[in-house]
Amino acid sequence: MGESREKLVLIGNGMAGMNTIEHIIKLAPHKYDITVFGSEPHPNYNRILLSYVLAGDSKVEDIVIHPMEWYEANGIHLYSNETVTSVDTAGQNVTTDSGLTVAYDKLIVATGSNPFMLPLPGADKEGVMAYRTIRDCEIMIEASQQYKKAVVIGGGLLGLEAARGFLNLGMQVDVVHIVDTIMERQLDRTASKMLQEALEAQGMNFLLEKQTESIIGDERVQGLKFKDGTVAEADLIVMAVGIRPNVALARESGLEVANGIVVDDYLQTSVPNVYAVGECAQHRGAVYGLVAPLYEQGAVLAKRLAGAETVPYEGSVVYTKLKVSGVDVFSGGQFMDAEDTKAIRVHDEFSGIYKKVVVKDNKIVGAVLFGDTADGTRLMQMIRNGDDISGLEKTAILRDNSGSGNGGGSGVAEMADDAIICGCNGVSKGTICSAIKDQGLTSVEEVKNCTTASRSCGGCKPLVSELLSYTLGDAYEKTSGKETICGCTDHSREEILAAMKEKGLSHVKEVMSVLAWKNEGGCSKCRPALNYYLAMLNPTTYADDPTSRFVNERMHANIQKDGTYSVIPRIYGGVTSPAELKRIAEVAEKFEVPTVKFTGGQRIDLLGVKKEHLTQMWEDLDMPSGYAYGKALRTVKTCVGDTYCRFGTADAMGMGIQLEKRFERLNTPAKVKMAVSGCPRNCAESGIKDLGVVAIDGGWELYAGGNGGVKVRAGDLMMVVKTESEVIEYTEAYLQYYRETGIYGERTSEWVKRLGIDTIKEVISDPEQRAGLCARMNETLSVTKDPWKEAVNNATIRKDLYEVVEIKS
Amino acid sequence: MNNTTLHSAGTEGQLAWYAAVAYEDLAFNTGKTIRCDATEVALFKLSSGTIRAIQNRCPHKDGVLAEGIVAGEHVFCPMHDRKIDLMSGLVQAPDTGCVTTYPVRIEDGQIYIGLPAAKEMAS
Ligand SMILES: Cc1cc2nc3c(=O)[nH]c(=O)nc-3n(C[C@H](O)[C@H](O)[C@H](O)COP(=O)(O)OP(=O)(O)OC[C@H]3O[C@@H](n4cnc5c(N)ncnc54)[C@H](O)[C@@H]3O)c2cc1C
Ligand code: SF4
Ligand code: FES
Numbered sequence: 046m047g048e049s050r051e052k053l054v055l056i057g058n059g060m061a062g063m064n065t066i067e068h069i070i071k072l073a074p075h076k077y078d079i080t081v082f083g084s085e086p087h088p089n090y091n092r093i094l095l096s097y098v099l100a101g102d103s104k105v106e107d108i109v110i111h112p113m114e115w116y117e118a119n120g121i122h123l124y125s126n127e128t129v130t131s132v133d134t135a136g137q138n139v140t141t142d143s144g145l146t147v148a149y150d151k152l153i154v155a156t157g158s159n160p161f162m163l164p165l166p167g168a169d170k171e172g173v174m175a176y177r178t179i180r181d182c183e184i185m186i187e188a189s190q191q192y193k194k195a196v197v198i199g200g201g202l203l204g205l206e207a208a209r210g211f212l213n214l215g216m217q218v219d220v221v222h223i224v225d226t227i228m229e230r231q232l233d234r235t236a237s238k239m240l241q242e243a244l245e246a247q248g249m250n251f252l253l254e255k256q257t258e259s260i261i262g263d264e265r266v267q268g269l270k271f272k273d274g275t276v277a278e279a280d281l282i283v284m285a286v287g288i289r290p291n292v293a294l295a296r297e298s299g300l301e302v303a304n305g306i307v308v309d310d311y312l313q314t315s316v317p318n319v320y321a322v323g324e325c326a327q328h329r330g331a332v333y334g335l336v337a338p339l340y341e342q343g344a345v346l347a348k349r350l351a352g353a354e355t356v357p358y359e360g361s362v363v364y365t366k367l368k369v370s371g372v373d374v375f376s377g378g379q380f381m382d383a384e385d386t387k388a389i390r391v392h393d394e395f396s397g398i399y400k401k402v403v404v405k406d407n408k409i410v411g412a413v414l415f416g417d418t419a420d421g422t423r424l425m426q427m428i429r430n431g432d433d434i435s436g437l438e439k440t441a442i443l444r445d446n447s448g449s450g451n452g453g454g455s456g457v458a459e460m461a462d463d464a465i466i467c468g469c470n471g472v473s474k475g476t477i478c479s480a481i482k483d484q485g486l487t488s489v490e491e492v493k494n495c496t497t498a499s500r501s502c503g504g505c506k507p508l509v510s511e512l513l514s515y516t517l518g519d520a521y522e523k524t525s526g527k528e529t530i531c532g533c534t535d536h537s538r539e540e541i542l543a544a545m546k547e548k549g550l551s552h553v554k555e556v557m558s559v560l561a562w563k564n565e566g567g568c569s570k571c572r573p574a575l576n577y578y579l580a581m582l583n584p585t586t587y588a589d590d591p592t593s594r595f596v597n598e599r600m601h602a603n604i605q606k607d608g609t610y611s612v613i614p615r616i617y618g619g620v621t622s623p624a625e626l627k628r629i630a631e632v633a634e635k636f637e638v639p640t641v642k643f644t645g646g647q648r649i650d651l652l653g654v655k656k657e658h659l660t661q662m663w664e665d666l667d668m669p670s671g672y673a674y675g676k677a678l679r680t681v682k683t684c685v686g687d688t689y690c691r692f693g694t695a696d697a698m699g700m701g702i703q704l705e706k707r708f709e710r711l712n713t714p715a716k717v718k719m720a721v722s723g724c725p726r727n728c729a730e731s732g733i734k735d736l737g738v739v740a741i742d743g744g745w746e747l748y749a750g751g752n753g754g755v756k757v758r759a760g761d762l763m764m765v766v767k768t769e770s771e772v773i774e775y776t777e778a779y780l781q782y783y784r785e786t787g788i789y790g791e792r793t794s795e796w797v798k799r800l801g802i803d804t805i806k807e808v809i810s811d812p813e814q815r816a817g818l819c820a821r822m823n824e825t826l827s828v829t830k831d832p833w834k835e836a837v838n839n840a841t842i843r844k845d846l847y848e849v850v851e852i853k854s
Numbered sequence: 855m856n857n858t859t860l861h862s863a864g865t866e867g868q869l870a871w872y873a874a875v876a877y878e879d880l881a882f883n884t885g886k887t888i889r890c891d892a893t894e895v896a897l898f899k900l901s902s903g904t905i906r907a908i909q910n911r912c913p914h915k916d917g918v919l920a921e922g923i924v925a926g927e928h929v930f931c932p933m934h935d936r937k938i939d940l941m942s943g944l945v946q947a948p949d950t951g952c953v954t955t956y957p958v959r960i961e962d963g964q965i966y967i968g969l970p971a972a973k974e975m976a977s
Contacts, residue, residue: 564925564926565925565926565927566883566901566924566925566926566927566928567925568923568925568930568937569922569923569925569930569935569937572923572925573923591884592882592883592884592923592924593923594923595923595932596918596921596922596923596932599921600921604918604921604932604933606915606916606933607916608916608917608918656887844879845881845884846884848886848887849887849888849889850874850875850886850887850888850889851889851890852872852873852874852888852889852890852967853890
């Protein structure tokens with residue numbers, strides 16, 4: 046403590062600057078007294094992940110890299126919400142907007158970029174904004190609660206991520222782009238068109254080859270006018286047309302500035318003791334707008350300032366990955382064909398996969414991948430290394446990952462220890478390997494948590510996975526970095542289903558032992574999922590495992606917060622009779638049921654039942670279980686339809702009862718609710734059900750993926766059919782397709798969003814596929830039994846599940 | 855009649871042993887509710903065949919532990935998924951807390967549970 050430390054000041058509490066600081070305190074913990082200024086009122090956060098916040102997948106807290114306490118713990122003085130307004134390079138001090146002056150021995154300028162705002166007439170109206178900060182994100186989320194229609198100007202990476210966010214926020218969105226292909230600076234024409242199609246299927250609307258002339262509206266925007274005379278409505282306009290290095294302060298302070306602040310190979314500016322790093326810096330003529338180069342720069346600068354040996358920074362080869370769920374796009378290096386380049390192409394229109402690798406003088410110089418981006422990081426590595434590929438089988442360069450198995454061909458073994466694996470977070474091979482060894486990591490998830498590798502865009506997951514298998518050898522089962530179903534395994538859902546089929550696995554326990562589960566006996570997440578998947582694959586032969594079911598599905602009643610249960614008998618289509626009602630009433634009295642309530646699904650709920658009374662009550666009720674507790678078909682709500690209603694055009698009650706009888710007891714990835722309305726007035730609320738049926742003149746409309754719960758979503762019109770038997774047939778195909786492709790726990794609303802309604806339409810309208818789905822559904826339904834009756838008739842079930850043993854003291 | 859006053863086992867060392875159920879009658883990985891006056895015990899037979907007994911209420915919000923999914927040496931509370939070690943009674947990280955564990959003994963195929971012989975329990 047005694048000796049006085051040098052004073053280091055950082056302007057810009059962003060990704061580049063703070064990454065440099067982080068390295069410095071690791072390399073030379075006691076060398077500097079560090080002060081950081083940041084205009085934003087937040088600690089350092091990962092800007093890349095804003096798109097996940099906007100999409101609703103992360104919260105602001107989740108994207109903070111270093112919380113305030115971290116600054117304190119490391120003795121860093123952070124002035125957030127404070128902007129540096131001048132730098133005196135002769136006197137070596139900086140002054141802020143609050144009048145504070147702080148002296149420095151070394152100064153780092155990391156002021157990032159400003160979004161470029163098109164100077165259009167009307168651009169100053171309320172509702173015109175950029176997309177760069179947490180604040181922007183918050184404004185967009187707030188706006189979505191009040192407004193319906195957004196327009197994004199700019200069809201690049203940022204614009205598309207913003208547009209996807211708006212869709213998630215329930216807004217309509219147009220993307221305006223000046224040329225006829227989106228992301229044209231990252232993608233070739235083929236990939237760009239594939240991307241456009243995929244995004245259109247998600248609901249994005251593109252206005253291509255449009256140049257905005259002015260923004261219209263009074264105080265707040267109402268729309269845009271284009272040069273060709275057309276207009277588009279808008280309540281909110283986001284400009285995502287590019288960024289400009291934020292260099293005003295540097296210029297005023299006398300640093301040499303071209304496009305960015307000019308720096309040498311050690312990030313030094315034209316002025317002694319002043320350095321620049323990140324998007325505001327210009328190195329060998331290049332200004333970067335992605336994080337990977339910033340980390341490379343930061344690493345060099347940190348070593349320099351810490352007084353450690355370092356190689357010079359010589360520029361970066363960059364790649365981008367679009368972070369929009371449901372589409373995989375990767376682009377890196379020099380990907381456009383030129384006269385002196387040749388390309389290796391794979392284009393599989395059936396699976397929507399396109400890969401192009403551009404080769405020049407026997408070296409890979411660029412790549413574009415669409416649909417399957419697993420090769421991305423490996424190709425980038427080959428580009429960076431300048432590997433000679435003349436000796437390689439050309440097709441092997443784009444190896445097919447679906448077969449996986451004996452991979453490891455990406456050459457992780459040969460990579461240098463300081464090779465960057467995770468570009469977004471600047472994590473090197475050496476860091477990952479030592480974390481795996483020292484901390485006993487065994488999964489991509491754990492590596493992510495310990496080292497932050499793969500935390501941002503996720504593009505490097507395959508490489509992290511290979512490092513795990515390289516470091517751990519056979520002890521690591523290759524997972525290709527996919528999402529696992531829970532912490533007990535590194536396998537993804539797809540791999541598990543494949544193993545179940547190929548190896549003919551038939552018990553939950555067997556799956557866990559064959560696939561080397563890490564926790565003995567699994568957990569409450571994977572066990573029910575495995576039980577479901579096994580039953581889905583082998584409907585007639587699989588013996589259900591009640592110990593792998595959540596209490597409600599095991600007990601066939603809903604447990605309540607006080608440990609009592611609720612009992613809901615099946616009332617088909619919500620249609621009952623006086624006799625049935627009397628019986629229910631008598632049972633309720635006999636067992637002193639404290640609360641009798643009608644449910645939203647048109648049934649009667651008997652609440653407050655003791656576990657030891659359940660089976661006797663079911664016997665007395667003599668009605669089938671209503672499955673109000675299961676990942677299963679719950680109810681089919683109906684209106685009275687043309688039986689009584691003057692507007693009705695069809696027999697809604699009859700249709701509903703048929704559907705409920707057909708699909709009762711069907712297990713599905715998550716609960717399924719249905720409804721049938723007798724006309725488009727939709728009194729049974731068919732628009733917000735997993736499957737909604739609406740009678741129209743001469744037919745029926747089927748709506749898919751609606752939800753009236755946590756995240757309200759209107760169903761998508763999937764099909765219009767003529768007859769009642771077609772309603773049943775298409776519903777069979779739809780539900781079976783959901784059963785086969787849904788992730789356990791995933792509601793149809795999420796599933797439809799993930800697959801896209803068009804894919805589902807295509808599958809179930811194809812006669813051959815539909816017949817297959819219906820046949821498998823039929824097989825599944827052929828073996829279901831009423832669980833209440835089973836329990837009533839089976840003494841072992843009654844004893845094992847419902848008995849309470851009283852002991853006398 | 856359903857209020858559950860729970861007694862912490864151990865400290866006073868005064869145990870009374872009660873016959874609960876026959877070992878053979880207990881299903882694997884399926885909790886059994888044992889009631890002794892105001893005390894409720896969740897009794898488990900693990901895959902390994904080991905018997906464990908813990909207090910039948912979760913320290914979080916009184917979830918009924920006998921109805922939880924049993925995995926290895928742990929039970930997952932059916933209410934909010936707290937993971938509880940059946941041996942130590944400790945709630946696993948990141949959550950905290952613990953439940954009372956009760957000693958068990960098997961004699962002649964019969965499972966006995968040791969409950970604190972506190973006098974206020976007697977009727
Ligand atoms: C929505 C979004 C998604 C993105 N996705 C990706 C992606 O997938 N992959 C990728 O590689 N990159 C992505 N980027 C780009 C990436 O975030 C940037 O390249 C990176 O954040 C730049 O870091 P920086 O430190 O140079 O600038 P910044 O992170 O912008 O930090 C600069 C900071 O300095 C502050 N500042 C400026 N002037 C002053 C001053 N005078 N006094 C005090 N403070 C000041 C600013 O307020 C700012 O907080 C994305 C960007 C956005 C906005
Ligand atoms: S949906 Fe149509 S048919 Fe059914 S009750 Fe309402 S108005 Fe009548
Ligand atoms: S009551 Fe057990 S987890 Fe909440």
